[in-house]
Amino acid sequence: MPPFSTIELIDLFHVVDLEIRLWTARKKLTIADLKLADGSELPPEKLASLGSKRVMNPEALAPFARLKRRAERESLAVGTRFIGGYAVPKEKVGHLMGVLANIREEYLKAKDDFLAEYNQTVEAWIKDNPGWEDAIRRSVESEQYVREQLQFSIRVFQVQPVEGHKDGLEQEMGGLAAQLRREVAQQIKTAWESSYEGRISVGQKALRPIRSALEKAKGLMFLDGGLGPIIESVEKTLSGLPRSGEVQGRDFAAVCGAIHILSGIPEARLIQLNPPVEEKEEIVEESTAQKIEPPNKVETRQEEPGDTLPKALPKPGRKSSAPIKRTPAGRVAVEAPDGWF
Numbered sequence: 001m002p003p004f005s006t007i008e009l010i011d012l013f014h015v016v017d018l019e020i021r022l023w024t025a026r027k028k029l030t031i032a033d034l035k036l037a038d039g040s041e042l043p044p045e046k047l048a049s050l051g052s053k054r055v056m057n058p059e060a061l062a063p064f065a066r067l068k069r070r071a072e073r074e075s076l077a078v079g080t081r082f083i084g085g086y087a088v089p090k091e092k093v094g095h096l097m098g099v100l101a102n103i104r105e106e107y108l109k110a111k112d113d114f115l116a117e118y119n120q121t122v123e124a125w126i127k128d129n130p131g132w133e134d135a136i137r138r139s140v141e142s143e144q145y146v147r148e149q150l151q152f153s154i155r156v157f158q159v160q161p162v163e164g165h166k167d168g169l170e171q172e173m174g175g176l177a178a179q180l181r182r183e184v185a186q187q188i189k190t191a192w193e194s195s196y197e198g199r200i201s202v203g204q205k206a207l208r209p210i211r212s213a214l215e216k217a218k219g220l221m222f223l224d225g226g227l228g229p230i231i232e233s234v235e236k237t238l239s240g241l242p243r244s245g246e247v248q249g250r251d252f253a254a255v256c257g258a259i260h261i262l263s264g265i266p267e268a269r270l271i272q273l274n275p276p277v278e279e280k281e282e283i284v285e286e287s288t289a290q291k292i293e294p295p296n297k298v299e300t301r302q303e304e305p306g307d308t309l310p311k312a313l314p315k316p317g318r319k320s321s322a323p324i325k326r327t328p329a330g331r332v333a334v335e336a337p338d339g340w341f
Contacts, residue, residue, distance in 0.1 A: 004222060006170050010159045012222050014093045016075055017085035017157070018100070020068040020107070023149040025056030027139035055139045057125045063110045064150060071103045071152075077212060080180045080220055083159070083172060089219045093156060100154050107152040114150075118143050177224035180217070187213045188263035196259065197267065201248035210255065211238065213262060234258045250275045 004012070029051050078096055079086035088096055114121075126136050161169050191209035195202055214234055221227045237258045241251050253275025260268040 006161065006166065006173050009173055009222065010161070010169075013079075013087045013089050013220075014156050014158050015082060015085045016079060016088050016093065016096060016100075017155040018071055018075065019151065019153045019155070020071060021149060021151040022064050022068060023061065023146050025054055025058070025061055026052040027055055029053045032135075032138070053135065053139065055122070055125070055136050055141070057121060057128070060114065060121050063114075064107065067103055067107045067110065067152075071100055074099050074103070076183065078216060078219060080176060080183055080223070082176065085155075087176065087220070087223075089222075092219055097154070097156065104152045104154065107150075111147075111150045115143055115147060118146065177226075180220050180223055180227075184213045184217050185263040187216075188259055189265060192259055192263065192265055192268065196256065201246045201252055202255070203246060204244065207238070207241070207247065207255070210234075210258060210262075214238070230261060234261060 075086040075088070075096065078092045079088035081087075122136075122140055126133050129136065159169065187209060191206070191213075195206035195209075214231060217227055218231055221231065237254050241247055241255065247255060253272055256268040256275075257272035259265055260272055
């Protein structure tokens with residue numbers, strides 16, 4: 001893919017900007033809030049601060065933080081961070097806006113429900129903290145103040161450079177390719193730690209974050225033409241996997257190869273070079289000159305040097321339903337040139 005100029009690049013995406021404000025229900029802790037013994041001395045403010053106190057049960061505010069994280073996660077699934085928002089391919093903006101609109105509706109509904117019970121929630125918190133009633137009451141905000149604090153807005157715009165002042169924008173654009181790779185790598189590393197590390201097989205659900213990261217990279221490939229060969233290699237690997245059931249043996253090793261390419265995780269490369277497979281009995285054909293052994297006796301292969309799995313696999317306490325057989329090093333599911341991710 002030929003490189004794009006800055007002007008050509010900014011015409012390929014829109015910026016989705018989220019302004020989701022939360023109310024933490026924290027207020028500065030004052031001396032009046034403390035119960036000090038006679039002669040107690042506090043350090044001066046330039047030396048130390050007292051910290052903060054909660055004037056509301058944090059569990060009552062948890063839905064707002066959860067919805068904010070969800071909106072950010074949805075935006076990051078198709079876009080990459082850019083000037084405070086997310087650079088999203090034009091063709092994916094419409095779908096993302098629909099998803100964000102639904103999250104905003106949930107946020108506003110949670111806000112209405114919270115404010116309808118605001119006074120009762122404050123009183124319940126005071127009751128749960130006997131002896132500190134005055135300290136809490138002194139800092140309780142009005143319902144109107146809290147209403148103004150809890151906000152959820154979405155803006156979509158396109159960046160346009162100003163003649164004679166393009167340097168800053170070009171610098172921001174120049175870092176997008178590296179940032180996209182970092183975000184994809186982080187998504188893959190998170191998937192590795194939660195679903196792959198220490199295992200010899202995974203279910204179909206574990207493939208979703210890999211496919212999601214690949215889809216994001218495909219949508220933003222115009223930012224980095226070097227992503228083309230990576231995407232093609234990983235797509236080929238994923239297309240050869242079973243569509244149902246456990247992913248194990250050489251299929252599991254192939255996925256680990258893709259993980260290594262997209263994130264550079266060394267343990268994934270080791271599994272890639274030594275794919276775990278189900279052990280099968282190897283029936284040795286007997287010649288007429290050899291003594292015929294009983295039918296249930298089998299010959300097993302001797303371990304070869306270096307014929308081991310990485311130390312991270314499997315973790316203590318995780319057992320496989322089937323034994324594994326190590327295969328000689330050199331069987332590579334997918335190989336990544338130096339410099340990728």
